[in-house]
Amino acid sequence: MKKIYHLGNCDTCQKILKEVGAEKKQVQLQEIKTEPITPDQLDQMKELAGSYEALFSRRALKYRSMGLHEQTLTxxxxxRLLLEEYTFLKRPVAIVGNQIFIGNTKAVVEALKKAL
Incomplete structure (x- = not known):
């Protein structure tokens, strides 16, 4: 399975999709704002990533506005937060076989290119 969860209006996500050649490599794309992540999809990501925290973005604007930076989250x-609010997902998240690639760092994008 080759799948990438992304945001359609995120310039960084669009740049990465183009850079890795997602369309040419027949990767299934899921735009998480219009097609929210299901609990099963999130649980599958967690199995590959090791934790929900690894998928969670502390850079999301709502992280501070909801006061989450002052709480200890389990x-x-x-x-719960990832399922309630799509902006909390570190983007993009790519699944290739049994590998998961989370975020947009240079190293993650390079590893994703090789895996595809």
Missing amino acids: EKDYR
């Missing part, structure tokens, strides 16, 4: 909290 895995249950991370899961």
Whole structure:
């Protein structure tokens, strides 16, 4: 399975999709704002990533506005927040076979290119 969860209006996501050649390599794309992540999809990502926290973005604007930076969050909290609000997912998240690539750092993008 080759799948990438992304945001359609995120310039960084669009740049990465183009850079890795997602369309040419027949990768299934899921735009998480219009097609929200299901609990099963999130649980699959967690199995590959090791934790919900690894999928959680502390850079999201709502992280501070909701006062989450002042709380100690549990895995249950991370899961609930990821399902409630798409902006909390570190983007993009790519799954290639049994490998997961989370975020947009140079190293992650390079590893994703090689895997595809």
